[in-house]
Amino acid sequence: MTTHMTTPKTTHATTYKHALVLGKFYPPHAGHHHLVRTAQSRCERLTVLVCASSAESVxxxxxxxxMRAVHPDADVVGAVDDIPVDTTDPDVWDAHMAVFLAAVPAPVDAVFTSEAYGDELARRFGADSVCVDPQRTAFPVSATAVRADPVGRWDCLEPPVRAALARRVVVLGAESTGTTTMARALTEHYRARGGVWARTQYVPEYGREFSERKLAALRAERPDADWADVTFATGEFPLIAQRQTDNEDAAAGAGSPVLFCDTDAFATTIWHERYLGGPNADVARIAARGAQHLWLLTDHARVPFEDDGLRDGEHLRPWMTQRFRTELARTGRRFVTLGGPHEERLATAVAAVDALLAEGWGFTDPLPEKR
Structure with a gap:
């Protein structure tokens, strides 16, 4: 038994009181956003219902x-929908509608879709059906295509999605072991690949900027002060860790599928130990919320120590290298140690990053659909 499509598509520019856009948004892309913006331009109130099954990996x-970040003026709500999809079965429709109506109980007078099932969905809501670009001519992309090749569809994604999908690589190590040099070299290496990779971003170490300001402020009071006179308070480290994380998130949303960071909140946990002798729980909590994927540990062995005015810990480098290695392993973080001359380190780093990218994004398939 098949359902009957009784509601005609609306073709004139009616303004509706309350419109609905419904989808999986797995993940959301330019076509989805076009649909939402079109609906929003034609209604007083818009609800976007995001439906996800437990089988899906996002x-x-x-x-x-x-969706809320991209469409702040819409009312975005979510619902778990583990019911198989079969647009030919009225009982399955009834089960889906129970989920939809529980999530959107308010009356709806228009349903905006780009799908063939839009008419039946609108009929069941007692609303007009508005079909938007069903041939995908404005934005020829689908969530299936994005899941299959995120890199190839990167420009179809908005910053919040790019920030979530970008592979984040952190270069960390003891003082004067080449972390900044390596992070910048990797950034330039991937930018040189061109295309979407040309937008690869580099996130500098915020702790260094913070330290420079502390030294400058001290010298404003005492012109003869040097780095040995600077002291840190434990409460400064969560601020450094959070700012580093915020800068990382912003760069990930603006960049390519890979992001390179000169240290991160996890590294800040070790720097707190180095300066204050023990852990800081607030920094650890910030580090635990991180979204990094690979850490590159720069070894201190056979690397000359260069005092640039903000360093005084040459004798601590073996201890710091070991602390980084121990904590990376203890916390289950994926890491590679970089040793030898710069060219050898860079080759090792590129191989590790390429291996990470080659693994893909691991999207699971949505529930199969029968139409």
């Missing part, structure tokens, strides 16, 4: 957050 909460 959490519902993430998709809702992404």
């Amino acid at each position: 959490p519902l909460a993430d998709r809702v957050a992404w």
Whole structure:
């Protein structure tokens, strides 16, 4: 038994009181945003219903957050929908509608879709059906295509989604072991690949900027002060870790599928130990929320120590290298140690990053659809 499509498509520019856009948004892309913006231009109130199944690898909460970030004027809500998709079965329709109506109980007078099932969906809501670009001519992309090749569809994604999908690589190590040199070299290496990779971003070490300001402020009071006179308070380290994380998130949203960071919040946990002798729980919590994928540890062996005015820990380098290695292993972080001359380190780093990117993004398939 098949359902009957009784509601005609609306073709004139009616303004509706409350419109609905419904989808998986797995992940959201330019076509989805075009649909939402079109609906928003033609209604007083818009609800966007994000439906996700438990089998899908991107959490519902993430998709809702992404859609809210891109469409702050819409009411974005989410629902878990584990019912198989069969647009030919009225009982399956009834089950889906129970989920939809629980999430969107308010009356709806228009349903905007780009799908063939839009008419039946609108009929069941007692609303007009508005079909938007069903041939995908404005934005020839689909979520299936994005899941299959995120790099090839990178320009179809908005910053919140790019920030979530970007592979984040952190270069960390003891003082004067080449972390900044390596992070910048990797950034330039991937930018040179061109295309979407030309936008590869580099996130500098915020802790260094913070330290420079502390030294400058001290010298404003005492012109003869040097780095040995600078002291740190434990409460400064969570601020450094959070600012580093915020800068990383912003760069990930603006850049390519890979991001290079000169240190991160996890590294800040070790720097707190180095300066204050023990852990800081607030820094550890910030580090635990991180979204990094690979750490590159620069070894201190056979690397000359260069005092640039903000360094005084040559004798601590073996201890710091070992602390980084121990904590990276203890916390289960994926890492590679970089040793030898710069060219050898860079080759090792590129191989590790390429291996990470070659693994893909691991999207699971959505529930199969029968139409």
